Amino acid sequence: MNSVKNISKKNPESLYPSYLVNIINDRLNDYLKDYKDIPEGLLKPINYCLLGGGKRLRPVLCLSTAKGLGCEMDYVMPTACAIEFIHNYSLIHDDLPAIDNDDFRRGRPSCHKKFGEASAILAGDALFAEAFGLIIKKQDCIPETKVKILREIIEATGLSGMVSGQFVDISTSRSGISKKSLEKMHFDKTARLIDVSVTSSAILCNAEDEIIRKLKIYGQNIGTAFQITDDILDMKESEGGIDVKNKKPVSQEKNTFPYVWGLEISKKIAERKIENALNAIKGIDMDFTLLENIAKFILLRKA
């Protein structure tokens, strides 16, 4: 058993392959420059949000999976960036007043606060469309593989994934939720896109089905753990009921693991998920150091 108990807790940030973030940011920037003859007023919010920082977890996972499988990281870059497009589309729409009503994102005004609601809605719509555009136009692979990863992404983002998770999140926020539904909601809302960051890369790198299956277990487990530790950090960061990051009162209405299970049990659940993830890839005879470190980082991170 690959116990997470033995992980050194000193400086967990050093576990994260931060050098990949710059490479990804450069590529995102390049892709955005490719859009010609597009209304500037629409490109501005897209640039603002997409180039506004963040740890780029999803594309970092995509690249790290490729590296572990002995595949060129650069090869999976279009898909990695497409998934980051999708992540940002979901953040922009989630922040809208009608949904989570978040005025801040990564310490800056959220998209609709900066550019207005109409621009935010359309910028999100555009990012979603162009995510598919990136894969279709830039990802170098045979059409069969392309269709395969597009299918994975649709299943992770459509009615069987992210959109439904987000819907359950907002529609249960004032009424409570069963523990089973809570897990499914976070799985749909967060874990599926994180899972697909790993599995789409594995598909592109022609990994065997059995390896893809194990990487899927890894992705789904770190995905749910990521949401749990995110909510734990939000709870810890709040001071006197104020969410410091988002500069608003901490929501007592959101159904999160720490809110439903309490802080201590939530930590244990996250720990177990990370253990499951590490165990899933331990058996693969390949160097998944990056994926292992990312899993540990998710558990131990301070931000």
Add this chain to the structure above:
Amino acid sequence: MNSVKNISKKNPESLYPSYLVNIINDRLNDYLKDYKDIPEGLLKPINYCLLGGGKRLRPVLCLSTAKGLGCEMDYVMPTACAIEFIHNYSLIHDDLPAIDNDDFRRGRPSCHKKFGEASAILAGDALFAEAFGLIIKKQDCIPETKVKILREIIEATGLSGMVSGQFVDISTSRSGISKKSLEKMHFDKTARLIDVSVTSSAILCNAEDEIIRKLKIYGQNIGTAFQITDDILDMKESEGGIDVKNKKPVSQEKNTFPYVWGLEISKKIAERKIENALNAIKGIDMDFTLLENIAKFILLRKA
């Protein structure tokens, strides 16, 4: 020259292949039934909007193109319905208070009026995702063809198409627009998706490049003509400054052909577009009676 002047103006509605509408509605209904284990609160607005009537112009064009090319209409049905999904996603988002702020759609409360803004935003997002899902999972063709039509659809709906057209529409609504930008805006906002309804079907039916090129001219021309006649009808339907269909004051701020060019010149422009469309397909040695009739219907329709 295939002059539109000789078209009988008696009962233009009879030119439209209405029998296809029921077939399409049944299939849309079937596809919606396929979604299992989806939150009911999210499926309801999707069902409400998608099964709320309409003339189904885009899927009708898709089927009619297939018929003209000697291909089974049923074969292109998943793509036809996917494009109707996309059309409805765009209507739901366009109706939102932050965008066009329309309380009514097809004589009923619009999606956000009936289900709230959050549900409307997410139902639109879901429809867009599931449109790709339909093509990926249900359209029977080789992966290369699938990627080809997905590419066409992305170009028609993303930054080089619908989203940009919609953005220009709302961002110029209070400030006026040049005649060239007006044409491009309607082309992006409306004509491209109508064009792709025809061309995606032609690609699926393995039409030769030269035929696809001609059908594209047809699609783009009827697409712009459709937007022009729509705006002419809106202007005519308004009584004392009230938009009867949408039960609100007629917008004098929207940049439409009749508003910018006046009613008479707009009619002439629409007429010329329909003539271009008819001329484009006249040279193809196939029975495009349905497409011809639809083009004439677009020009002469009373609703």
